[in-house]
Amino acid sequence: MSHPLLTDHPLFTETSRASVSAIIFLWMMVPVATFTTGSLKPEKIIDDDCEAAKVVNILNAVLGAAPQEDFLIILKERCTPFPDVSELAAPLGVGLFEVAGNGQDANVTQGQVSRMVRQVHQLRQVSRSMTMVMVSNDPDFLTAFATWSFKSRLMVWSTRLLVLTRIPLDCFHLIRNILAMTNSMLLHITDSSPLRVNMYLDYPYSPPGTQPLSVASWSPNKGINKNSPMPFYPDKFLRLSQRPRLVVSRVVIATEKTAVIDDPDHPGEKKIVGFNAENELIETIAKAMNFTIKYVAPPDGQWGYLDDNGFWTGMIGMVYRKEADIALGLFTMTPERYGVVEFYLPRLSATFARIMAARGSH
Missing domain, CATH: 3.40.50.2300 (Response regulator)
Structure with a gap:
C-alpha cells in the first residue's frame, strides 16, 4: 500500500475571523503535566x-x-x-x-x-x-x-x-x-x-x-x-462518572438579577445563581453531564484580553491558567482568544436588524 507523506503536504494558514456567538463556553479542563x-x-x-x-x-x-x-x-x-x-x-x-x-x-x-x-x-x-x-x-x-x-x-x-x-x-x-x-x-x-x-x-x-x-x-x-464492552474511543464527556465539581467563571452584569442560595450539592456552602439564559443553560448541561458547579468571579471583573505584559486578564485568563474549568458568557471569538482557549460553538443564535429611514420618506 502506498500513500503520500504528510511531510510534503502544503501547510496553509487558516484565515482567522472574529465572530460573535450568542452563548459560548470556554473549556480548558486539562492541567499541564509536570515536567520530569x-x-x-x-x-x-x-x-x-x-x-x-x-x-x-x-x-x-x-x-x-x-x-x-x-x-x-x-x-x-x-x-x-x-x-x-x-x-x-x-x-x-x-x-x-x-x-x-x-x-x-x-x-x-x-x-x-x-x-x-x-x-x-x-x-x-x-x-x-x-x-x-x-x-x-x-x-x-x-x-x-x-x-x-x-x-x-x-x-x-x-x-x-x-x-x-x-x-x-x-x-x-x-x-x-x-x-x-x-x-x-x-x-x-x-x-x-x-x-x-x-x-x-x-x-x-x-x-x-x-x-x-x-x-x-x-x-x-x-x-x-x-475484555471490556467499552469502545476504543468512547465519548468520555457525555456523562462524567465521578460527578466532579467544576469551577465556572462568570461576570455578573449590574442589571442582572442574582440570588444567594444554599448549595444543594455541597451542604454548608452557598451558591450564587443568576436568572438568565446562560445560567439556565449551564445548569442544564451540568445535570446532563453529571457535574456540579462552583461559580467564581474573575478578581478584575474582566471578560479577558491580552495586556501589554502578555498577561491574560479576566475569565479568559482564569481558564487559560487552569483557575477555572469553564467561562460563561457572550464572548467574541477573536484569533487571540482562540489561540489559548477552546470555544463551545453556539447552538442557538439570534440576529437583530434595524431598518432606518428619514422622517417623511415613504
Whole structure:
C-alpha cells in the first residue's frame, strides 16, 4: 500500500475571523503535566526488525477496529527504529515527526518537542481529522509532549492519540492527564514472549490512585481480544462518572438579577445563581453531564484580553491558567482568544436588524 507523506503536504494558514456567538463556553479542563527531569533511563521500544513488523500489525489492527478516514501522524525519537510507514493503514497519508530524544538533556527535549507540536498543529488546522501515534519510552519526551500539546490546544476531540510505550504502568502519571482528558488510548508493550500489547483507557477526573481501564489486548496469534464492552474511543464527556465539581467563571452584569442560595450539592456552602439564559443553560448541561458547579468571579471583573505584559486578564485568563474549568458568557471569538482557549460553538443564535429611514420618506 502506498500513500503520500504528510511531510510534503502544503501547510496553509487558516484565515482567522472574529465572530460573535450568542452563548459560548470556554473549556480548558486539562492541567499541564509536570515536567520530569528524566529519572528513568529510556530503553528501546522496538528491539529488532521482527518486532517492528509486529508494531505495524498492532497499529493496523487498532486503526481497523475503529476506522476513521484521517491523516496519520507518527511522533517518535530519531533513535527509535520504525517500519516502513507505507505499510500503515492510512488512506489519506502519513507524516513522520522526530526529535533527537534518547536521554538527552530534558530542557533540550522540551524545546524540540515544542517545535514539533507547532508543526503538527499546523497540519491539524488544515485537516478534517487526524490520528497521532506517539512511540516512545523516554519519560522526558512523553511529558514534554503532554505539556506542549495542551498549551498549543493540539488535542481537540476530533484528534485521536495512540501512545505506544514500554514504560512501567507505575510511571503512568507522566501522561495520565493527556490520556484522561483527550480522545486517547494507551498501547502498553509487555516484556512477555511472544510480544503482547495491553490497551488501556482513562477517564476524566478519576480519583488519585485509580488504575486505567483495560479494554483489550493484542497478540500475534489472536490479534485483538476485547475484555471490556467499552469502545476504543468512547465519548468520555457525555456523562462524567465521578460527578466532579467544576469551577465556572462568570461576570455578573449590574442589571442582572442574582440570588444567594444554599448549595444543594455541597451542604454548608452557598451558591450564587443568576436568572438568565446562560445560567439556565449551564445548569442544564451540568445535570446532563453529571457535574456540579462552583461559580467564581474573575478578581478584575474582566471578560479577558491580552495586556501589554502578555498577561491574560479576566475569565479568559482564569481558564487559560487552569483557575477555572469553564467561562460563561457572550464572548467574541477573536484569533487571540482562540489561540489559548477552546470555544463551545453556539447552538442557538439570534440576529437583530434595524431598518432606518428619514422622517417623511415613504
